[in-house]
Amino acid sequence: MTVPRALPALHATPLDLGGRTALVTGAAGGIGRACALRLAAAGAEVRAVDRDAAGLEKLAGAARDLEGAVEPHVLDLTDLDAAERAAAGTDVLVNNAGLQLVRPIEEFPPDVFHTVLTVMLEAPFRLIRGALPHMYGQGWGRIVNVSSVHGLRASAYKSAYVAAKHGLEGLSKTTALEGAPHGVTSNCVNPAYVRTPLVEQQITDQALAHGIPEERVLTEVMLRDSAVRRLIEPEEVAEAVAYLCGPQSSFVTGTSLVLDGGWTAH
Template identity: 50%
Template sequence: MKNKTVLITGSTSGIGLGIANHFAKEGYNIMFHGLELNGEEIAKKIAEKHHIKAAFSNANLLQPEAIEGLVNETIKTFGHLHVLVNNAGIQYVSPIEDFPNSKYEAIIAINMNAVFYASKAAWKQMKKQKFGRIINVSSVHGIRASEFKSAYVTAKHGVIGMTKVMALEGAPFNITSNAICPGYVKTPLVEGQIKDQAKAHQMTESEVIEKVMLKKQAVKEFVPLEAISDMAILLAKNSSTTITGTSFVLDGGWSAQ
């Protein structure tokens, strides 16, 4: 995979950072993206460790023109763009009647609309080179619902529908489009949620994990970050031409019930 380029949104922490590390090990050049103030430092360290080229952008995914600029910057920096991983996402939990309009609109914009704008911006380059791999990080909430997550569930369902459309339109040009739908992954974001839930429910953190977080999973374990990264690498391969329009659910059996 030497000299191939991947753009990963939200790649300076959590799932995105794990995916980026995996692509770096495989020899991909990487455009990192995120809001962390040390994003350039993160990109530089990973590039030096794995002897790849890397760059960093803090483009605002709430702005379509900034997303287009992020993709164009990637192509200008590396000369091409082979893999796009739409990973960035935000969350807010609230009953519908209390859900702030601004929070709803921001979640739809970043979790769903940004997937469209980034893919649209990458499309011309991928058609030109007759190769493209679009990998959308959705969620088990893209196929299942939970209370108080109206915006998040709506956005993640939308991403799966968009994934299918892009698969159909991309097929003649060797552009594949797939979604990865993980259950809970123990990222810093989720660890923060565990602490908040423990306070709110007056539970221990272990009780929150068992009775709240992993309640719906048959396998009572967090989804390993490596499993998501391995799936992303598989979907990016040259040999994955016929794997397209599919949602890969890594949820410990949650959706089997």
């Protein structure tokens, strides 16, 4: 099922990351792709990390006319040592990579649970660990963890994803406390459902889990708790990430920037 685009292209606010190196995980598509392009447009040299080589090449092609550059870096984040090495020397780190499986707990494959926690919690820890020495050495750094409304609220049938995102919230706050004396901020961005392949691929699983037709999933499950009843665009999330990398946000750390259309207002 394809979900139509709900919003026109955004006009980006000014951001200068010239001379900075940024690393974005899950960069081949969706939110990660939008973040990589946004940071490259601001002048950053972006290390685009993903296991999808073809997607990274398309991303690099799309970035050719931007102020910065995108360097494809094919990497499976379950290789934790390689992830930590890849983060060395970065000024901006965007932990975005994720995966999803919708199943009741009693049917949830333990190996998938382990993989989700590895990619979405342990890998961010290792990436942060690899990035901090350089950030501390120069007295400046920006860490943005793409969390979710599911980092603040739970949903049925998403035990691994919810557990990983809740853990990421705690990791981000701890990083903020440790990084503050060194000029390093750490924050989460918490969108609700974003118009990405990951979300569109969930629709069939959600329909099966809830016992309803696919065409009812968006309104009856995904957008049920949202006051603003539409999907978020990846570019909107990327703009929030950009804000957290700018000079105007230097006092913003250890927090969660919630883009949930009013979901958590209930």
